[in-house]
Amino acid sequence: MSLTADSPAQEPITGPAIAVTDLVKTYGEVRAVRGVSFEVAAGEVFGFLGPNGAGKSTTINMLCTLAKPTSGRASVAGHDVVRERDDVRRNIGLVFQDPTLDGYLTAAQNLRLHAELYGVQSDLVRPRMEQVMEMVGLWERRDGVVGTFSGGMRRRLEIARGLMHSPRVLFLDEPTIGLDPQTRRSIWSYIRELQEREEITIFMTTHYMDEAEWCDRIAIMDHGEIVALDPPETLKAAVGTDRITIHTDDDDTAIAALAEQFGIEAHVSEGAIVFGIPSGEQFVPRLFAEFRVPIRSVAISRPTLDDVFMSYTGTTIRDAEEDPARHRSRVMMQMMNRR
Amino acid sequence: MSTVRPSPTSTSDGPPPASRAPVVRVRVPQRTLGSELRAIKIVWRREIIRYFADRLRILTTLVQPLLFLFVLGSGLQQLSSAGTHGVDLKTFIYPGILAISVLFTAMFSAASIVWDREFGFLREMMVAPVRRSSIVIGKCIGGATVAGVQGVIVLCLAGLVHVPYDPLMILEILGLQLLLAFSVTAFGVMLAVRINQMQSFMGIMQMVVTPMFFISGALFPASGLPAWLTVLNRIDPLTYAVDPMRRIVFDHLNLNPLARAALDPGVHWWSFRVPTLLETAVVLVLGLGMLGVAIWEFSATE
Numbered sequence: 001m002s003l004t005a006d007s008p009a010q011e012p013i014t015g016p017a018i019a020v021t022d023l024v025k026t027y028g029e030v031r032a033v034r035g036v037s038f039e040v041a042a043g044e045v046f047g048f049l050g051p052n053g054a055g056k057s058t059t060i061n062m063l064c065t066l067a068k069p070t071s072g073r074a075s076v077a078g079h080d081v082v083r084e085r086d087d088v089r090r091n092i093g094l095v096f097q098d099p100t101l102d103g104y105l106t107a108a109q110n111l112r113l114h115a116e117l118y119g120v121q122s123d124l125v126r127p128r129m130e131q132v133m134e135m136v137g138l139w140e141r142r143d144g145v146v147g148t149f150s151g152g153m154r155r156r157l158e159i160a161r162g163l164m165h166s167p168r169v170l171f172l173d174e175p176t177i178g179l180d181p182q183t184r185r186s187i188w189s190y191i192r193e194l195q196e197r198e199e200i201t202i203f204m205t206t207h208y209m210d211e212a213e214w215c216d217r218i219a220i221m222d223h224g225e226i227v228a229l230d231p232p233e234t235l236k237a238a239v240g241t242d243r244i245t246i247h248t249d250d251d252d253t254a255i256a257a258l259a260e261q262f263g264i265e266a267h268v269s270e271g272a273i274v275f276g277i278p279s280g281e282q283f284v285p286r287l288f289a290e291f292r293v294p295i296r297s298v299a300i301s302r303p304t305l306d307d308v309f310m311s312y313t314g315t316t317i318r319d320a321e322e323d324p325a326r327h328r329s330r331v332m333m334q335m336m337n338r339r
Numbered sequence: 340m341s342t343v344r345p346s347p348t349s350t351s352d353g354p355p356p357a358s359r360a361p362v363v364r365v366r367v368p369q370r371t372l373g374s375e376l377r378a379i380k381i382v383w384r385r386e387i388i389r390y391f392a393d394r395l396r397i398l399t400t401l402v403q404p405l406l407f408l409f410v411l412g413s414g415l416q417q418l419s420s421a422g423t424h425g426v427d428l429k430t431f432i433y434p435g436i437l438a439i440s441v442l443f444t445a446m447f448s449a450a451s452i453v454w455d456r457e458f459g460f461l462r463e464m465m466v467a468p469v470r471r472s473s474i475v476i477g478k479c480i481g482g483a484t485v486a487g488v489q490g491v492i493v494l495c496l497a498g499l500v501h502v503p504y505d506p507l508m509i510l511e512i513l514g515l516q517l518l519l520a521f522s523v524t525a526f527g528v529m530l531a532v533r534i535n536q537m538q539s540f541m542g543i544m545q546m547v548v549t550p551m552f553f554i555s556g557a558l559f560p561a562s563g564l565p566a567w568l569t570v571l572n573r574i575d576p577l578t579y580a581v582d583p584m585r586r587i588v589f590d591h592l593n594l595n596p597l598a599r600a601a602l603d604p605g606v607h608w609w610s611f612r613v614p615t616l617l618e619t620a621v622v623l624v625l626g627l628g629m630l631g632v633a634i635w636e637f638s639a640t641e
Contacts, residue, residue, distance in 0.1 A: 064466060066462075066465070066466060089466060089468035090368075090369075090468045091367070094466055096462060098459045098462075099458070100458075100459040100460050100461075100462045100463040101459075101463075102389075104389045104392050104393070105388060105392075109388065112381075113385060116380070116381035117378050117463075117464065117467035117468075118467060119367055119370075119378075119468075119469075120365045120367065121365060121366075121368075124363060127363045128363045128365050131362065131363045164365075165367045166364045166366065197362055198362060
């Protein structure tokens, strides 16, 4: 890569930030990742979604050069994860699921250590440190010993540390797991701010459905394979129907009228009329204009990513996690099939 | 297949909001010898920072050597005065204590790799764009430095056991302590790389380090021992650190030749008396060998 002498900025971003082709990882008999392929564009916030044991962490480990692929290829920031391991490492930032801070050191010492390990130019260490710590609101606490920090503060500090060397791709493995809703929200606002300010590509795993909606695109992984990959809106549209709930003065007449006028099959649930319809927001104006029965209130609820996950995997994320037997029996069946 | 988002650069085309400072961008350079040295230095510094942050550890690692020196030394004095030719037993075991204070501290430093693994910090170092060997070397130099500081504390006690504060002696002892500490840390790191739990490491320390210390001749002269103990003593690497330390200390004492011969018999391979320089070389070569194994092991882990 060429750099102009007067530009201290990053190497120019050309091509996708992440490109993965037929990536496979097997541990003995277990095929943790079974041939996944995808690309992540530069500047994208890419979500990797799936239950525990779906192969998310294994995939992220291969992309971060922490695990060697059994077969297939992957490149991150334009560098091959196997052949150009160090080049990949120079260009990525990592925030792990488990904390990796030194609790005996202060926040600033932790960041300084990171900067030294990554060879950040000495004169830029301090201003960069101030910037990333300001972003996560920890600059005032820079001389506090990390061991005394709360879980949310540590996670914020880890995000700041992952950014110390201006990575082009930031990997976040379950960045908000175990945090309270307020901290989760603030972490998401940092992530969005980051993406705007630093022109960074963000690759994250999560199994919080509500968070996945913040991503530009989502890949849903189940049993080592990608079962869906699209923007959240597209994924939800693919599920088909929005759910519409209306209150009327005369429910029986309304249900009959719905069937007669629009061919919709509705039913009463918890004192309201409920029915499903594609593109609910377009249907509601029609409903008001044409419906004979007076309507007191209306509510549209969009399909959630839980519905999406359900439609692709036949189970909710929570059920998928709580039922290891299902996975085990699948693995056993595969082992038997191979004989 | 990828949907390209609206160009991310478009947001930075406009003037940045007034409240925001411009983004400080840094660039991670290609790996060079300089960056490896920087990595070694910061891993080393972390050991130092942690050592001085943990005052309790400075005390706890001192307790054991001091118990041996003053309690065992004073307690056994009455039994052994005939055998020591009038030399205070504390004076006799003092060089051994100089060695083992370093031994325990260095093993403790190596143990921090296990802590780092348990608390996840090791991963932060493993994914950095530096050689694994830099991390191991930094760790070993750090362990050596910390153990050296601990050694200085024990050196300060020389006056209490009738050993003079001779500058040359202090320098020689310090050099040997640093060398021993480096080798022991390398040994500890070699063990620690494969161990995931602190409890297991502590168990191994009990199983390996305590016998090493007892067999080394830190508490008794390494001559006229039963055959099995003689063999074990000659195998024990610590023997080759304790013996030169004793010689250096005794060189600065006024002892009658009889006492000197009984208390400082030297280490013999059959009839060959191993010279100090060779003993030092043994410690150095073993240390470098174990460092090599530690680096190899550390690099092999995913």
